[in-house]
Amino acid sequence: MTALVCGNVLLTVVLLATFFVTWRLTRQVRRLFREVAPAGALTGSKGPQPGDTCPSGPFRLLNGAAFSPADGREATLLLFVSATCPVSRKIIPIAQDFCRKERVDLIFAGDDASEVQQRFAQQSGVKADHFVNDSVIGRVLEVDKLPAAFLLSSEGVILSRGLVNSREHLESLLNAWESGFTTVQDYITHRKQQKIQTV
Structure with missing residues (x-):
């Protein structure tokens, strides 16, 4: 009987220690998540920045129609891709799923030869009326690395931009716009300044 009581007491102590x-x-993990900076899309200093207006075009779509960033749509994600990348x-299927769930229009862009672009769009499951095949827009936005993404307002204003290779990078473009910070880097700088002021 004594052994049974001792065993129960020991089990209770072990259980309480486990809970503690x-x-x-849990507290340490929460603190770690507050300290670790979010992984955001890398934003370059070249080319138009958030707050600037995207060139209005119109630019050629693969189906021969014209596309203008300031055509009164909802927010649009303009994603530059290439068949050789x-x-x-x-990122294409990730971006398609992301934009469908977030209710953001998705337009792809590139400057390969028309036949290459048509084949690439078919292989990737991209509709011809959602693919800009025009070298001008990439030059004006100074896109030098791929895949590059620009989140545009319905008026064609750049809300956020950056290089993207994961869903987290795409989410960071929306988060930057919704939080009022143009980039995740701005958010990190702001957090550091807040810490300095509270010390």
Whole structure:
């Protein structure tokens, strides 16, 4: 009988110790998440920045129609991709799913030869009326690395921009716009300044 009581007491102590360790660990993980900076799309200093107006075009779509960033749509994600870029192939289905769930229009852009672009769009499951095939827009926006993304307002104003190769990068473009910070880097700088002021 005594052994049974001792066993129950020992089990209770171990259980309470487990609860305490779990509680401490949860607090540490929460603190770690507050300290770790979010992984955002890398924003370059070249070319038009958030707040600037995207060139109005019109630019040629693969189906021969014209596309203008300031055509009164909802927010539009303009994603520059290429048939020769393996990361572009990876990001296309991710961007399609992301924009469908976030209710953001998605327009792809590139400047390959028309036949190459048509084949690439078919292989990637992109409709011809959602693919800009025009070298001018890339030059004006100074796109030098792929895949590059620009989140545009219905008036064609750049809300956020950056290089994207994951869903988290795409989310960071929306987060930057919704939070009022043009980039995640601005958010990190703001957090550091807040810490300095509170010290």
